[in-house]
Amino acid sequence: MQRxxxxxxxCTALRKRFGDLLAVDGVGFTIAGGETYGLLGPNGAGKTTTxxxxxxxxxxxxxxxxxxxRPMTTRSVEAKAAIGYIPQELAIYPxxxxxxxxxxxxxxxxxxxxxxxxxxxxxxxVIGLADRAGDRASEFSGGMKRRLNIGIGLLHRPxxxxxxxxxxxxxxxxxxxxxxxxxELSDSGMAVLYTTHYMExxxxxCDRVGIIDGGQLKAEGTRxxxxxxxxxxDRVRLSAAGELEAGLAxxxxxxxxxxxxxxxxGLDLLVDGAAAALPxxxxxxxxxxxxxxxxxxxxxxxEAVFLHLTGRALRD
Amino acid sequence: MxxxxxxxxxxxxxxxxDRSAILIAVVVPLAxxxxxxxxxxxxxxxxxxFEYALADEDAxxxxxxxxEDVLGELERDGLVDLTVASTAAEARTLAERDAxxxxxxxxxxxxxxVASGRPATLSVIGSADAPIxxxxxxxxxxxxxxxxxxxxxxxxxxxxxxxxxxxRAALAAAAAATPRPIEIRDVSVExxxxxxxxxxxxxxxxxxxFFTVQFGITSLLDERRDxxxxxxxxxxxxxxxxxxxxxxxxxxxxxxxxxxxxxxxSLTLGAEWGDPAGVALVxxxxxxAATGVMALIATIAKTAEQAGYAQAVAALTxxxxxxxxxxxxxxxxxxxxxxxxxxxxxxxRGLGELAGGDxxxxxxxxxxxxxxxxxxxxxxxxxxxxxxxxx
Numbered sequence: 289m290q291r292x293x294x295x296x297x298x299c300t301a302l303r304k305r306f307g308d309l310l311a312v313d314g315v316g317f318t319i320a321g322g323e324t325y326g327l328l329g330p331n332g333a334g335k336t337t338t339x340x341x342x343x344x345x346x347x348x349x350x351x352x353x354x355x356x357x358r359p360m361t362t363r364s365v366e367a368k369a370a371i372g373y374i375p376q377e378l379a380i381y382p383x384x385x386x387x388x389x390x391x392x393x394x395x396x397x398x399x400x401x402x403x404x405x406x407x408x409x410x411x412x413x414v415i416g417l418a419d420r421a422g423d424r425a426s427e428f429s430g431g432m433k434r435r436l437n438i439g440i441g442l443l444h445r446p447x448x449x450x451x452x453x454x455x456x457x458x459x460x461x462x463x464x465x466x467x468x469x470x471x472e473l474s475d476s477g478m479a480v481l482y483t484t485h486y487m488e489x490x491x492x493x494c495d496r497v498g499i500i501d502g503g504q505l506k507a508e509g510t511r512x513x514x515x516x517x518x519x520x521x522d523r524v525r526l527s528a529a530g531e532l533e534a535g536l537a538x539x540x541x542x543x544x545x546x547x548x549x550x551x552x553x554g555l556d557l558l559v560d561g562a563a564a565a566l567p568x569x570x571x572x573x574x575x576x577x578x579x580x581x582x583x584x585x586x587x588x589x590x591e592a593v594f595l596h597l598t599g600r601a602l603r604d
Numbered sequence: 605m606x607x608x609x610x611x612x613x614x615x616x617x618x619x620x621x622d623r624s625a626i627l628i629a630v631v632v633p634l635a636x637x638x639x640x641x642x643x644x645x646x647x648x649x650x651x652x653x654f655e656y657a658l659a660d661e662d663a664x665x666x667x668x669x670x671x672e673d674v675l676g677e678l679e680r681d682g683l684v685d686l687t688v689a690s691t692a693a694e695a696r697t698l699a700e701r702d703a704x705x706x707x708x709x710x711x712x713x714x715x716x717x718v719a720s721g722r723p724a725t726l727s728v729i730g731s732a733d734a735p736i737x738x739x740x741x742x743x744x745x746x747x748x749x750x751x752x753x754x755x756x757x758x759x760x761x762x763x764x765x766x767x768x769x770x771x772r773a774a775l776a777a778a779a780a781a782t783p784r785p786i787e788i789r790d791v792s793v794e795x796x797x798x799x800x801x802x803x804x805x806x807x808x809x810x811x812x813x814f815f816t817v818q819f820g821i822t823s824l825l826d827e828r829r830d831x832x833x834x835x836x837x838x839x840x841x842x843x844x845x846x847x848x849x850x851x852x853x854x855x856x857x858x859x860x861x862x863x864x865x866x867x868x869x870s871l872t873l874g875a876e877w878g879d880p881a882g883v884a885l886v887x888x889x890x891x892x893a894a895t896g897v898m899a900l901i902a903t904i905a906k907t908a909e910q911a912g913y914a915q916a917v918a919a920l921t922x923x924x925x926x927x928x929x930x931x932x933x934x935x936x937x938x939x940x941x942x943x944x945x946x947x948x949x950x951x952x953r954g955l956g957e958l959a960g961g962d963x964x965x966x967x968x969x970x971x972x973x974x975x976x977x978x979x980x981x982x983x984x985x986x987x988x989x990x991x992x993x994x995x
Binding site: 345373375378 | 607610611614617618621622830831832834835836837838839840841842843
């Protein structure tokens, strides 16, 4: 759900160089309250460097960042107080209990001593660790540690929640729980900046998505707006046997076929107007000696958009 | 400051749950101090007793003087346990069988020979298995012979200058009784040296202090490795608060361990640290110096593991050179001078001044030296620490 209102985060023309590598080049976007914005890109695209500059962890070489109307630098205190940062790696103290971890960060973020225990109890409820509050974090499962890691970012009720690939290495059940929590937070009016290289997560969570690759924001918009960039191209997956190489060549000469590649059990195609093109496509394959066992047609998604914009897959 | 205190409080809570910190800070130094004190007490405190045999075949005044005035006095002081042998052969046998550390043989005619100015011999037979006892026996005999020669020279000089001298024995007695014109007393060593228990308590305390303080500052590298540092950097606090918290942790751990060790070694080992105000000044300066040195080393390392190795090497080298295990000041020369390049030597020197009975102001030079160490190393460390909180 996209929200209106003044932006909680505004960043323009962000630029960061590490030696010869221009890691981020001219990235800019805004996020409004209650809006979830996803930065979608493969590993090394510049996602973490971008959010490191947004959160004031890293000096930027160029550009501006404003959080809740306050300029962000590495020395900003007020701007940082408006952000809940949840790093990709688990950032908790294993020798402290869940309650001690939360209480420490609550006080570090300036919560009054009297309010700390109440707020810590609330967050323990939100992340489902109330019954394990007195246990050391080292005794937790991976999923519980992830939830504690997220809970720390929520303590001070930030205006902007920044999550750097929070589901990396998480089991499907915990992932679903984490995504559900983020949806609830967004619904409560919090602005969310979410980085991921999982297309499915971006499609599920994000009101708007910025596609980033090679340090540059290639495109941004709602899912509908981004898919429109690809046009009426559908993904067609064929399970087939026989002369697959000849079939591949036969497909590529058809005007409706944009791209074609082999997979273990058949062929993957990007086809303009699949519904209309499919009869001719099957006829060409049959003539090339390919026996088609099944056909799966998928509408364009962000994966296809990324492929369209960068010429390679998200997980390349 | 509030954020620094929060971070230090969190670190201290973690360290208290980590038994290794308590082991390094208190248990190991206390145990080693106890072991060293118990095993080396006799050697370093001067209460060792040498066993000697004496065969007096002369029985004249010179032999009597050696037996009664020299060996007798040492025996009364508890430094010598004397066995009287009836013959030279028996004394030799006692030494050869290692029943004694050395045997003195005063041959018949010794006193007559000395009185008449003829050559005389005082034999010392050392045990092959007790070289130190034999060396000490040789020194005792040398001292006595030197005294005899001095008297003989005085008598000879008197006779040569005044032909009227007739009573040589009275002259010799007068010469022997003449006070020495110059007497050397090593007052400085007596005043500045700690007793065995205090020395090892202080030595182990300052040696392990350098390992203890590293738990604070090195945790910055641990936090960097574990990712929690970025969470601290993202928090609305100054980066200097993070560094301040870590330094505060080092200082608090070091000071707590030192106070615990001072109290426990006083109660259990009988260590006498001296005037409390002076001890407090020495402890504070020592902890600051250790924190500065270890912080500087931590800034050179890229990982906690690297820092741990480098700090261990530095702590060991400085501890050995600084005299934490043995009093290098006694060795003298270049080593004693080099030891002054370590905070350990100044720490022990400061406590030594207190052991001499002086008031707390006596520690000020040592405290000043340690504060200089703290200022130089800590200052450079602070200049370099900033890079440790950069992603």
